[in-house]
Amino acid sequence: MENQPEERKIIHIDMDAFYASVEQMDHPELKGKPIAVGGSKLRGVVAAASYEARKFGVKSAMPSSTAARLCPELIFVRPRFDRYQEISAQIKAIFYEYTDLVEPLSLDEAFLDVTTNKKGIPSATLLAKEIRERILKEIGLTASAGISINKFTAKIASDVNKPNGQLTVSPPEVESFLEKLPIERFFGIGKVTAAKMKELGVRSGKDLKKKSMTFLVQHFGKQGTHFYNIVRGIHRSQVKPDRIRKSFAVEHTYFSDIYSKRQILEKLEEIALDLERRMEKRSIAGKCVSIKVKYSDFTTQTRAKTIPDYMWSKADFFPLVEGLLDHLEVEKPVRLLGISLSKLNTEDNDPDQNKQLTLQF
Incomplete structure (x- = not known):
């Protein structure tokens, strides 16, 4: 792999159906049953679905009414973000016993750089297995893991043997592993980009690898360079333990100016749906909602409202947005x-960010 920086040993830990699994752990009567966290049979959006519910096609971000239609026996459970945060902190405490280089992506997943680790265990594969076993024994939940030389490959690998499994993609295997993947399985390539790639004849990692840097930049701009590198196992993003997200926002700039509050409200509804999807995907919720309005003369107004409970769904925060707009x-x-x-x-x-190298997968 040309131009690749020093290889590292990265583990991506992803909890299995985290919200739903916590509810089943805390409420034994729900074990083995199809449950959806969030929403109700009549309204709302599914935040998480148990594996029993997924067998019926129920999945996160799905309208609750659709989920109820797919699975008539589906049990809806109200989210308890304080409880999920409590369990997440216990999981992270286990991570920090192995390395200080932990980058949480959300409550239920994180990257760990274990190139050197506090246990002195040279095998990242054995480390991931031990961490998963401890999460199960000490907390009662299952987790899956991906192990590889960079964050990108580890993230993809963690999804292969879910639930309660792991996959190691060692340095010699990285490129062949990525070549075999359908293009939509590449982390960071969404539906729109995947559709565009397929129009260009790119349906797999192998197809992507055949495209030149010039071709990819021509069709995808700066992202083209990223696509060119990742399919070759080149991903330089380090595990960043000091990455702390303070807020989560979605903004849209419009080609044509908006003149009425009615139009503004319609556009804010679209933004709210986008924000809801992104918050749900990362298991993030917040207590303070803000709106931002920038005018054609580039002056800006903002308004904010804080409530005692965590919000992530449009149904929760959009009434506050309407009030702020008023x-x-x-x-x-x-x-x-x-x-x-x-x-x-x-x-x-x-955490301490000291990094050393002793490679053995």
Whole structure:
């Protein structure tokens, strides 16, 4: 793999159906039953589904009414983000017994750089197995893991043997592993980009690898360079233990100015749906919602509201957005709108970032 920096040993730990599994652990009567966390039979969105529910096609971000239709026996459970955060902290405490280089992505997944580790165990594969066994024994939940030379490959690998499994992609195997993947399995390639790639004849990692850097940059801009590298196992992003997300926002800039509050509200609804999807995907919730309005003269107004409970779904935070909009006097054309959630259910940490190398997968 040309131009590849020093290889590292990265583990991606991903809890299995985290919210639903916590509910089944805390409420034994729910074990073995199809449950959906979030929403109800009549309204809302599924935040997480148990594996029993997934067999019926129920999945996260699905409208609750659709989920209920697919699985008539589906049990809806109200999310308890405080409890999920509590369990997440216990899981992270286990991680920190092995390495200080932990980068949480959400409550239920994290990257660990174990190139050197506190246990002195040279095998990242054995480390991942031990960590998963401890999570099961000490907390009562199963986790899956991916192990490889970089975050990108480890993240993909963790999904292969779910639930309660792991996969190691060793240095010699990385490129062949990526070549065999359908393009939509590449982390960071969404439906729109995957569809565009397929139009260009790129359906797998092998197809992607055949495309030149020039071709990819021509069709995908700066992302083209990223695509060119990742399929060759080149991904330089380090595990960043000091990465602490303080807020989560979605903003849209419009080509045509918006002139009425009715139009603004319609656009904010679209933004809210996008924000909901992103929050749910990362298991993030917040207690403070803010709106941002930038006018055609580039002046900006913001308003915010904090409540005692965590919010992640549009049904929870959009009524507050409507209230905040009522307090804005929109007298000029609007060019940008945004919604953000802050005071998140994530935790600070200040780990040591010393890194050394002793490779053995």
